[in-house]
Amino acid sequence: MMMTTDDLERLLVEVLTAVGFSRKAAAALSRQTVFSEELGQHSVGVAHVFDYIDGLEAGRIDGAAEPEISDPAPTMIRIDGKGGLPQTGFDMVIDRLVSRAKELGMCAVLQNNATTCGSLGTYALRLSNAGLVCLAATNGPPLLAGSGSTKPVFCTNPMAFSTPQADGPPLLIDQSSSATAYVNIREAAERGEAIPAGWALDRDGKPTTDPKAALMGTLLSYGGSRGANMALMVEVLAAGLTGANWSLDAPSVFEGDQCPASGLFVLAIDPAVIDPDFPKRMSVQIQRLGKDYGVHIPGLAKAENRAHTLCGGIEVDDRAIERLRALTAD
Template sequence: MTALSPGDAVARVAAIFVNAGCSADNAQSVARALVAAEADGLGGHGLSRIPTYLQMVRAGKIDGSAKPSATRPRPGVLAIDAAHGFAYPALDLAVAELPAIASEQGIATASIRRSSHCGETGLPCEALAIRGLVALLFANTPGAMAPWGGRQPVFGTNPIAFAAPLQGRDPVVVDLALSRVARGPIVAAKQRGEPIPQGWALDAQGNATTDPDKALAGSMIPLGDAKGAALALMVEVLAACLTGANLAFEASSFLDGEGPPPATGQLLLALDPSAFGHGQFGERIAALAAAIEQQPGARLPGARRLANRARAARDGIVIPPELEALGD
């Protein structure tokens, strides 16, 4: 196996997608996101996604040459059409445009439709927090989770992400799926031929399972049981109903080349702390961070991700042998 610097890994992964017929800009955007997720220790959203992304491109479920476009239906809203392409270029567009809108309006929203898998949802929020904004991202995903008490998936794992700036240091970042675990680790376990832990998923008959194939054909268990299912409904409204995207149970899988484009959605919010009638945001969040970190064993969300990122910068990103030849 080959270990590359993060920059070289991005170039290598981008070459794989260009070789599959994607535009150079889209290939770069996808590569940056996948390598960043790998570096952060989120392998389920990292390089393991390459084979299924390629299947989706070759089958036409993702248009590798799509260029996202945006309109401004209201002063604080950026409505983005991902055009059945990858989610990452649409999110890049949102991150580029939202700061100016938030500076003017105090709050800005990017609504993304006709989109696809958006990987590590904390990354666009972190990018906005680096620019001094508080950010929230809601994303719906193909059906994977039943309503509480049901068996038929209606919601996706529907991740939520959040980031806020901290003076003189990396932003605090929260990134979580509303199932007990994201689907990515189950996909990764399937690829490795390994079982999954008890408590992650149910099979199609509603029985607990450690078989990743049965889990993927069944239903994920929501985080916090009924509370997690209620939050998944909330995300479905924000990321699909508001954006005009497919509902989770209407969306095709992110995991293969079967069916039409998934056409899922994302909603990205950016808030300018200086717009809320006081100048104390930096002081207040610093006090909150200190109250957490002064306790032995406690840490801010995202600390492990930053440690993994530093390790990847030092030791490199490992490119599995089966992926090495794809960019040739």
């Protein structure tokens, strides 16, 4: 089914408010969901909305939570998510974050006590679209083995980095610390397909290509200890600095009635403070790397996908739309 971005966002807001999310929370999650679909990140788009709805119904997410915002320092904005959606708190402070970064050169958002944040790249892109360089990190319940371990101690612990350029879309690097995203293993299990070697261990700590065994075991980091080190770095930024749960202490986002109380760290830097020509210099460098040296430039494919969907609409699975509409009829 093809839908315009506006129609999809309206449907999502209608569904999310109908199941119990506040209007503010529903708007924030719907906005991010559509953005993810525009970028081609379908696994954290409409399909992921049902995870949030399940979390609401089970009590893991407070759909009416009102984030508590404070300013511990001129260059820091702290958010207590109160057990709700991290998208809500971020939407409440993004204008303040952009303004502070441009006034002071940089500013960071540190959010704790919320559920997992969906597509981390969308947070970074929104800031680079405002002319800022962004570094973002987030954590959640344990899914990933640390260096030398066979038990999960970190979440997939993604990090996103984006920067504006003058003659094109922002550069965007958005990747997890794991060899693959958790949703990819879950989808493989649903399809009954094997996963590549090197993605996961089973519950006994042995390598497996069985996605169901992987879901009972632990994911592996990309690049061995290098990916695990990145996961640890993200853990310090997203949980240590924010005061959120360490991944080891975070309840599941798929079972039980407790919020994972995970963290989100977003740093915004205004490059114009140092060099007003930074966006132009970035464009020249990106073009040189891509055209002269054949370097793959992250983010360009997502930008092309977004431009296409903004003109032609978003293709959404019919069954997902039927399932959403059924929720408004209950």
